[in-house]
Amino acid sequence: MLSSQDELRLYRAASLAARSTAPGALARLLGNPAAADIDDRVEFDHVAVLVFPDSETDVRDFLAEAGFETGPSVPSRVVRSRLAERHRVAEDDLDVTIVHASPITGLGGDLEIFVLPRGSAERVAPGLIERERAREEESHTGWLVAEGQLERTRRTCRDALGMEPDGGGHNPHEDTGTGGRSVVYFKAPAGDKEYRPRFELTARGHHAEVLAAHVGEPVSMPDEHTALLSLLAGHWSARALHVSVELGIPDAVGDEALEPAEVARRIGCDARATARFLRFLVRVGVVRQRANGCYETTERGRLLRADNPFSDLTRLYGNEFYDAWNDLAAALRTGRTAFSHHYGVEHFDYFATAPESSRTFDRAMQAVTRLVAEELSHSCPFPAETTVVDIGGGNGTLLRTIVDEHPGVSGVVFDRAHVIGSAVAEPGGRVRFEAGDFFEEVPAGAQTYLLSRVLHDWDDEDCDRILHNCRRACDAGARLLVVERLLPGGSSSRPVDLAEPWDLQMLAVTGGRERERTEYEKLLYGSGFRVDQVIAMPVDLNLLIATAV
Numbered sequence: 063m064l065s066s067q068d069e070l071r072l073y074r075a076a077s078l079a080a081r082s083t084a085p086g087a088l089a090r091l092l093g094n095p096a097a098a099d100i101d102d103r104v105e106f107d108h109v110a111v112l113v114f115p116d117s118e119t120d121v122r123d124f125l126a127e128a129g130f131e132t133g134p135s136v137p138s139r140v141v142r143s144r145l146a147e148r149h150r151v152a153e154d155d156l157d158v159t160i161v162h163a164s165p166i167t168g169l170g171g172d173l174e175i176f177v178l179p180r181g182s183a184e185r186v187a188p189g190l191i192e193r194e195r196a197r198e199e200e201s202h203t204g205w206l207v208a209e210g211q212l213e214r215t216r217r218t219c220r221d222a223l224g225m226e227p228d229g230g231g232h233n234p235h236e237d238t239g240t241g242g243r244s245v246v247y248f249k250a251p252a253g254d255k256e257y258r259p260r261f262e263l264t265a266r267g268h269h270a271e272v273l274a275a276h277v278g279e280p281v282s283m284p285d286e287h288t289a290l291l292s293l294l295a296g297h298w299s300a301r302a303l304h305v306s307v308e309l310g311i312p313d314a315v316g317d318e319a320l321e322p323a324e325v326a327r328r329i330g331c332d333a334r335a336t337a338r339f340l341r342f343l344v345r346v347g348v349v350r351q352r353a354n355g356c357y358e359t360t361e362r363g364r365l366l367r368a369d370n371p372f373s374d375l376t377r378l379y380g381n382e383f384y385d386a387w388n389d390l391a392a393a394l395r396t397g398r399t400a401f402s403h404h405y406g407v408e409h410f411d412y413f414a415t416a417p418e419s420s421r422t423f424d425r426a427m428q429a430v431t432r433l434v435a436e437e438l439s440h441s442c443p444f445p446a447e448t449t450v451v452d453i454g455g456g457n458g459t460l461l462r463t464i465v466d467e468h469p470g471v472s473g474v475v476f477d478r479a480h481v482i483g484s485a486v487a488e489p490g491g492r493v494r495f496e497a498g499d500f501f502e503e504v505p506a507g508a509q510t511y512l513l514s515r516v517l518h519d520w521d522d523e524d525c526d527r528i529l530h531n532c533r534r535a536c537d538a539g540a541r542l543l544v545v546e547r548l549l550p551g552g553s554s555s556r557p558v559d560l561a562e563p564w565d566l567q568m569l570a571v572t573g574g575r576e577r578e579r580t581e582y583e584k585l586l587y588g589s590g591f592r593v594d595q596v597i598a599m600p601v602d603l604n605l606l607i608a609t610a611v
């Protein structure tokens with residue numbers, strides 16, 4: 063059976079398709095005469111709508127009665143993946159097919175009907191049907207672009223017609239003889255109308271570069287009220303991550319798919335509360351729910367297992383750092399860290415007297431260091447016999463990776479006594495641990511010095527002292543490798559996601575700051591180092607390669 067709502071939506075789609083075949087239809091639809099500019103590059107292809115019958119046969123029967131003939135059904139790729147993302151369910155649980163329909167008389171336009179059987183939609187994602195019908199996020203008019211014109215037309219739509227990119231993808235199951243179909247979606251410019259028509263440009267073949275550019279562009283934003291409410295609730299998501307680690311949920315679920323009650327039993331919690339919590343954890347991507355109601359850990363969730371240092375980072379952020387942020391306003395009023403307002407002591411001194419938290423801190427640092435270690439050790443040459451000093455090197459993760467990758471290289475991890483005290487050196491290994499204070503002096507005579515995520519912990523004056531001590535310790539020509547995030551500035555062209563939030567984290571916790579590239583260049587130059595090269599690293603970090611002059 064097809065619901066009366068979906069019947070009406072199909073009639074409307076058929077009527078729009080009939081009107082869209084006329085010359086100049088695109089410009090009329092958009093209400094923008096400038097669209098005539100792309101008329102000779104596109105032709106009307108279809109009107110699309112997503113419906114929820116009991117079975118695909120119901121749709122075919124309805125269309126036959128309405129005077130359409132239908133083609134064989136094709137599995138949907140793009141719409142299925144968009145729905146899975148929007149409703150946070152596994153793609154495999156959504157059996158979306160595409161039925162193409164053409165008017166038997168040849169008068170009117172084609173329809174592209176996405177079919178998601180009602181029973182499975184209700185089972186997998188309750189509320190999906192109502193939300194999709196209300197928002198019509200998959201309804202669109204589709205325009206076939208002439209060969210070789212997809213990118214040019216896409217840019218015209220975006221730049222000249224002010225359309226907003228809204229995702230896209232490739233479906234190899236359509237037009238199989240010509241490499242499938244590539245589609246890019248747009249929303250009409252935001253005007254005063256509540257309903258913004260959607261458009262699809264479709265082209266034969268797989269246009270991977272065009273698709274990559276298109277889906278990387280911003281998608282439509284929620285309205286101001288929704289956006290504000292969602293920002294206000296932002297810390298609930300972070301809290302949910304902290305608590306899932308505290309309760310060991312990713313470990314309890316392991317590699318199984320478990321009923322909520324079984325998860326609750328394993329973590330020793332209330333079954334109903336756990337079921338609600340798991341539903342929220344789907345939103346933050348820690349678990350996903352299968353069609354049978356069981357939960358399984360996602361790739362992100364696996365990062366939060368006890369054997370991964372991201373679980374330590376989560377603990378650190380959920381405990382001391384979270385508490386410190388309570389005093390952010392005090393930090394703004396006084397210019398001193400929120401951490402010191404909350405704990406009465408600066409954070410490195412606090413960790414020096416709290417052994418368990420200190421170990422969590424050192425392991426937490428590994429989470430990100432592991433991501434850059436291998437890349438850094440391949441990005442610059444480390445000839446045999448080089449000695450490397452990793453200043454503020456924590457438990458030695460970075461230096462160990464460099465030494466493991468480069469035979470003949472040896473080095474010293476230099477850090478405060480409480481950190482060095484709990485680090486484990488391999489007997490006879492090429493990494494030594496040395497305790498000290500970089501404000502006093504650092505080990506001398508090495509060819510390479512490393513400062514990984516150290517300078518951002520300090521203000522300019524302190525950085526000057528650290529850098530001058532480094533310069534005093536080495537000869538001209540020695541190399542200094544600095545790993546830091548760069549705030550967007552004049553010479554930065556990379557879109558930066560993490561540097562600005564982490565700048566606030568430095569304000570709240572360490573008393574340091576993130577800096578622009580030119581600020582680092584100036585600091586380093588003032589201490590006798592010249593920046594020769596900057597290389598982008600994972601998680602928005604950068605490697606600044608400098609030489610002692």
Ligand SMILES: C[S@@+](CC[C@H](N)C(=O)[O-])C[C@H]1O[C@@H](n2cnc3c(N)ncnc32)[C@H](O)[C@@H]1O
Nearest residue numbers: 410427431454455456477478498499500514515
């Ligand atoms: C943000 S952590 C970075 C750790 C490591 N370099 C990394 O990238 O994973 C900063 C490090 O500086 C160390 N540190 C802080 N003050 C220090 C000082 N006065 N002398 C030596 N090391 C210090 C801390 O103990 C900590 O290990």
